[in-house]
Amino acid sequence: MHMMNDAGSNRSIVTQLRAFLAQAELPEDGRLPPERDLAAALGVTRTELRKALGTLESEGQIWRHVGKGTFMGNRPTDTLSDIATLARRTNPAELMRARLIIEPEIARAAALTATPMHLTELRTCQARTREAATWRQYENWDTRLHRTIAEATQNTPLLGMFDMLNALRRAVTWGRLRSNPVKPNADHHSFAEHEAIIDAIENRDMNGAAAAMRAHLQSVERNLLARQLDIGD
Amino acid sequence: MHMMNDAGSNRSIVTQLRAFLAQAELPEDGRLPPERDLAAALGVTRTELRKALGTLESEGQIWRHVGKGTFMGNRPTDTLSDIATLARRTNPAELMRARLIIEPEIARAAALTATPMHLTELRTCQARTREAATWRQYENWDTRLHRTIAEATQNTPLLGMFDMLNALRRAVTWGRLRSNPVKPNADHHSFAEHEAIIDAIENRDMNGAAAAMRAHLQSVERNLLARQLDIGD
DNA sequence: AGCTCCGACCAATCGGAAATTGGTTGAGCC
DNA sequence: GGCTCAACCAATTTCCGATTGGTCGGAGCT
Numbered sequence: 001m002h003m004m005n006d007a008g009s010n011r012s013i014v015t016q017l018r019a020f021l022a023q024a025e026l027p028e029d030g031r032l033p034p035e036r037d038l039a040a041a042l043g044v045t046r047t048e049l050r051k052a053l054g055t056l057e058s059e060g061q062i063w064r065h066v067g068k069g070t071f072m073g074n075r076p077t078d079t080l081s082d083i084a085t086l087a088r089r090t091n092p093a094e095l096m097r098a099r100l101i102i103e104p105e106i107a108r109a110a111a112l113t114a115t116p117m118h119l120t121e122l123r124t125c126q127a128r129t130r131e132a133a134t135w136r137q138y139e140n141w142d143t144r145l146h147r148t149i150a151e152a153t154q155n156t157p158l159l160g161m162f163d164m165l166n167a168l169r170r171a172v173t174w175g176r177l178r179s180n181p182v183k184p185n186a187d188h189h190s191f192a193e194h195e196a197i198i199d200a201i202e203n204r205d206m207n208g209a210a211a212a213m214r215a216h217l218q219s220v221e222r223n224l225l226a227r228q229l230d231i232g233d
Numbered sequence: 234m235h236m237m238n239d240a241g242s243n244r245s246i247v248t249q250l251r252a253f254l255a256q257a258e259l260p261e262d263g264r265l266p267p268e269r270d271l272a273a274a275l276g277v278t279r280t281e282l283r284k285a286l287g288t289l290e291s292e293g294q295i296w297r298h299v300g301k302g303t304f305m306g307n308r309p310t311d312t313l314s315d316i317a318t319l320a321r322r323t324n325p326a327e328l329m330r331a332r333l334i335i336e337p338e339i340a341r342a343a344a345l346t347a348t349p350m351h352l353t354e355l356r357t358c359q360a361r362t363r364e365a366a367t368w369r370q371y372e373n374w375d376t377r378l379h380r381t382i383a384e385a386t387q388n389t390p391l392l393g394m395f396d397m398l399n400a401l402r403r404a405v406t407w408g409r410l411r412s413n414p415v416k417p418n419a420d421h422h423s424f425a426e427h428e429a430i431i432d433a434i435e436n437r438d439m440n441g442a443a444a445a446m447r448a449h450l451q452s453v454e455r456n457l458l459a460r461q462l463d464i465g466d
Numbered sequence: 467a468g469c470t471c472c473g474a475c476c477a478a479t480c481g482g483a484a485a486t487t488g489g490t491t492g493a494g495c496c
Numbered sequence: 497g498g499c500t501c502a503a504c505c506a507a508t509t510t511c512c513g514a515t516t517g518g519t520c521g522g523a524g525c526t
Contacts, residue, residue, distance in 0.1 A: 076317055077316060077400050082396075089389045090390055098390035098391045101339070101388075141307070158330075158334065160319045167312060
């Protein structure tokens with residue numbers, strides 16, 4: 001009977017724990033008491049409690065983390081760690097394709113919802129890219145310009161996805177040094193293209209904004225293929 | 234001449250500050266000394282220094298933040314790539330808008346790149362949703378169907394963004410119990426709509442796939458507005 | 467009046483020590 | 497062998513003091 005005892009007592013503790021969790025009111029984040037307190041409260045050993053918690057965790061009912069605590073529900077997926085693994089599985093060409101699919105639609109949405117504030121910021125970014133003395137500065141303002149377009153959609157999930165794309169871009173490009181010490185030429189293709197995008201957004205021309213963004217990204221892609229150095233624009 | 238004096242001294246301090254910044258070597262993050270120290274080092278008042286810093290900031294050369302310090306370059310855009318914080322700032326309606334913008338384009342791309350393997354899996358998912366005995370099972374297969382479409386794009390970043398959208402969906406819906414104990418009706422609108430999407434993908438009809446997906450999501454959206462309970466489909 | 471300077475204060479932030487927490491190990495005891 | 501207990505470990509949070517950009521008000525100067 002001793003072997004039955006193990007499984008039997010373990011299961012009983014699990015059910016006891018389930019009952020406690022159903023009864024006890026948890027804080028907003030679903031965190032439950034520390035193992036040491038919980039063990040004392042239930043009148044069992046920490047070892048026993050941990051075994052019960054282990055089964056509950058394997059069932060996906062709870063999740064635990066050192067230093068944080070034990071929580072109800074599914075372990076939250078953190079995007080940042082995914083970025084690193086995603087970056088390892090992709091490449092600049094694939095990323096460019098994703099941008100070509102997503103960003104025109106973002107521009108289209110922005111044309112519908114952009115406020116005057118967004119437009120002035122877009123114009124400012126555009127002017128700053130023209131004034132940029134170094135390539136680094138140009139990149140900063142260019143990135144900000146594209147992000148402002150995403151902000152203009154006034155859609156949080158969309159903005160989040162754009163940020164994710166950007167983070168991926170940085171991760172993939174990471175380590176590759178830009179080999180252009182000079183500043184962009186005055187007739188750099190992006191200037192006119194950016195202008196076309198902003199104009200379309202200002203005119204609430206959704207199709208035009210999407211088309212202009214697509215043309216811009218295709219131009220960037222051509223540049224990328226030619227130089228095979230970086231995926232910035 | 235007194236009025237010229239103001240602007241003159243101010244400008245001289247700005248140039249003095251510019252010279253200092255060009256000469257002084259800054260730490261990696263581009264942070265420059267605290268205002269109090271910098272004022273002492275330049276032999277000017279903090280008030281004067283702050284005025285000069287203000288003009289430099291308006292020019293976009295530096296950015297400042299309380300408690301952090303003053304830095305060279307552009308103010309970094311705070312990327313909200315954390316699912317939890319993202320979920321807190323959004324709502325089901327906004328999420329639905331994002332899905333309506335993104336997922337049709339994913340379907341369009343899938344129509345171009347889907348392999349026979351993807352198509353058989355799509356058909357399997359479709360069949361399983363019809364056979365589902367509980368709403369929970371239906372949801373599982375429905376989710377997998379949509380994800381298979383994203384996989385069919387064979388584009389890692391795109392798939393990652395789709396997963397992010399899904400995680401957001403779960404996070405936003407978190408805590409709200411589904412109030413449908415019964416299984417979906419045999420004539421549930423999704424069945425025909427899913428079929429239309431898969432057919433279009435199979436026929437390499439990109440526009441058709443995008444349109445079908447859009448129609449499907451709009452149908453889901455109508456359902457959502459009617460029930461105002463959940464954002465699943 | 468219109469400034470500038472100076473000191474004090476405020477709220478946001480950083481830094482580091484101390485406490486907390488899940489995970490692990492090993493000795494002692496059935 | 498299993499079980500318990502205590503100690504320890506590493507990750508994380510929490511707390512507190514110091515730092516920092518921003519602000520206010522009075523004194524002094526033109």
